[in-house]
Amino acid sequence: MLPPLDDVDRIMEVMAAAFPAEYGEAWNRRQVSDALLLAGTHHVLIAPDGTSPPPSHEPTAGFSLSRGLFDEEELLLFAISPAWRRRGLGHMLLEQFITDARNRGKKRLFLEMRRNNPAGILYASHGFRPIGIRPRYYRALNGERIDAITQELVIE
């Protein structure tokens, strides 16, 4: 079965705008469409007014993409387009991801982020806690090496 093309388009539109080019974190279209074909992969789309999923005539403000295995799930991509930031959409999208994962029976959620990414403030406010460091994991275009921080949320 093919993934819904429209959702791939929507994800790629946000991806192109949201991830700073210098860290090479954005996925290409092939990576996204392949991921959506894998069992256990889930994505959430959110509209600028917080509706999820966005009605077909509405733009997409953000998305998450995650992959679950057994009772764990990893948040692989999470982004809100710059035009729609600091209005609480990141909070709503993260809450939706956590609720969906809980409803799928997940007990532990993971993610990995660049050290000092402001997203860490958002994750911490939803209960994620750092559990590990991959030293110098990310390489910026200017050659700078940045640690990856692994975070975990244990859900009831």
Ligand SMILES: CC(C)(COP(=O)(O)OP(=O)(O)OC[C@H]1O[C@@H](n2cnc3c(N)ncnc32)[C@H](O)[C@@H]1OP(=O)(O)O)[C@@H](O)C(=O)NCCC(=O)NCCS
């Ligand atoms: C991280 C991201 C998803 C936040 O989206 P958002 O819609 O702006 O988030 P919210 O408006 O819900 O903000 C939630 C809180 O996070 C914190 N926050 C978000 N962006 C911040 C920033 N640039 N600087 C400081 N704090 C920030 C604040 O505490 C904020 O609450 P406040 O606005 O009440 O102060 C968005 O900035 C983004 O897409 N960044 C690029 C992609 C990325 O790095 N994704 C995470 C990969 S691990």
